[in-house]
Amino acid sequence: MEVVRVQSIASLSKHANTIPSEYIRSENEQPAGSTVQGVVLEVPVIDLSDESNIEKIVRLISEASREWGIFQVVNHGIPNEAISKLQRVGREFFELPKEEKEVIAKTSESGIEGYGTTLQKEIEGKKGWVDHLFHKILPPNAINYNYWPKNPPSYREANEEYAERLRHVSDKLTKWLSLGLGLEGQELKAAMGGEDTIYLMKINYYPPCPRPDLALGVVAHTDMSALTILVPNEVQGLQVFRDDSWYDVKYIPNALIVHIGDQIEILSNGKYKAVFHRSTVNKESTRMSWPVFLEPPAEVEIGPITKLVTEESPAKFKTKKYKDYVYCKLNKLPQ
Structure with missing residues (x-):
């Protein structure tokens, strides 16, 4: 059975003022009614250029991870040109004819990797206005x-x-996050999988949507990864839930957006918070984003780091293999 891609639906819906019912979110999720209008949230922005003052960088990253679960880093050392090239080739892939993209479509054997549309169990059959491409970029x-x-x-x-x-x-970043928990610099990375930590690239492609007031690109969630490092294109779309409301996040040109994911929340025994976020779509423009998820290998057991569990702060999470965590999360099962 042929899979219908959102990109195809978008081109068919271009001149309509409607979208298929499976893309219309329930009323409490619809961006028009649930977004604080006219306010752009300024999440913490951390300048990494002054490495002579590591204590300050550690403090700022630790505070942002405890209080926000999200921050942006500037002067991070990745040249603008490298980011532009990444964005250009990703955009060019999604502009290829459908048949060419389908050559690397996901299959039941491929797991998460490949070109696709559906990612997880969809509540009430509702769908996200997004196509995507997943593939691992590290380790070799x-x-x-x-x-x-x-x-x-x-x-x-x-x-x-x-x-x-x-x-x-x-x-x-993982070194500074580790130091911010009072650990040795390498401890957090080691607990995430060390040199075997998986870097999973995802390209999100959100085509123009005739009714962006009714649809979502990606539904509200926390990332199941340990850490997510993301670059967006210039089209607004990332929203964060804060003080019981949804806000657009202000982008800083050429910054990296960093999300604390579920696994670092677990490893830190809840000291660092995974950010609850979602993606909106645009009526006129294609929005794209390039998150890279840093994930433990499937068989690695993740639980609160022993040093962070005390009588005053008992373990808040179960210890389990990462693959079992993923299975529960994607199938909406209790952890």
């Missing part, structure tokens, strides 16, 4: 190039360059 032994586009020809080069540069940034 986890990569399956069958799920990397062959077109555009520079796709692999752009993604490999970005992966290498991102690894340097993520190593610093």
Whole structure:
């Protein structure tokens, strides 16, 4: 049975003022009624250029992770050109003819990797206004190039360059997050899987939507990863839930947006908070984003780090294999 892609529905709906009913969210989820209008949330912005003052960087990252679960980093060391190349090749892939994209479509055997539309069990049959592409970019032994586009020809080069540069940034971030918990610098990374930590690239493609007031790109969620590092294109769409309301997040050009995910919340025994967020869509413009999820390998057991469990702060989470956590999360089962 042929899978219908959102990109195809968008081109058919272009001149209509309506969208198929399965994309219309329930009233309490519809962006028009649930977003605080006219306010753009300024999440913490942390400048990484002054590494002579590590204590300050550690403090700011720790505060942002405890109080927000999200922050943006600037002067992070990834050249603007490397980010632009990543964005360009991703956009060019989604602009290819449908038949060419379907060559790397997800299958029952491919698991999460490949080109697709559905990600998890959909409540009440409702769907997100988004297509996506997943593939692993690190470590080298986890990569399956069958799920990397062959077109555009520079796709692999752009993604490999970005992966290498991102690894340097993520190593610093996990070190500083670890120090912010009072741990040794390497402890958090080791608990996440060390050098075997999986870097999973996702490209989200949200085509123009005739009724952005009724639809969502990605429904409200926390990321099941340990850490997510994301670049968006220039089209607004990321929203964060704060003080019982949904807010648009202000983008800083060429910043990296960092989300604390479920696994770091668990490892930190709840000291760091996974951010509750969602994606909206745009009537005129295509929104895209490039999150990279840092995930423990499937068999790694994740639970609160022993040093962070005390009589005053008993373990708040069960310890379980990451693959079991993922299964429960995607199938909406209790953890």
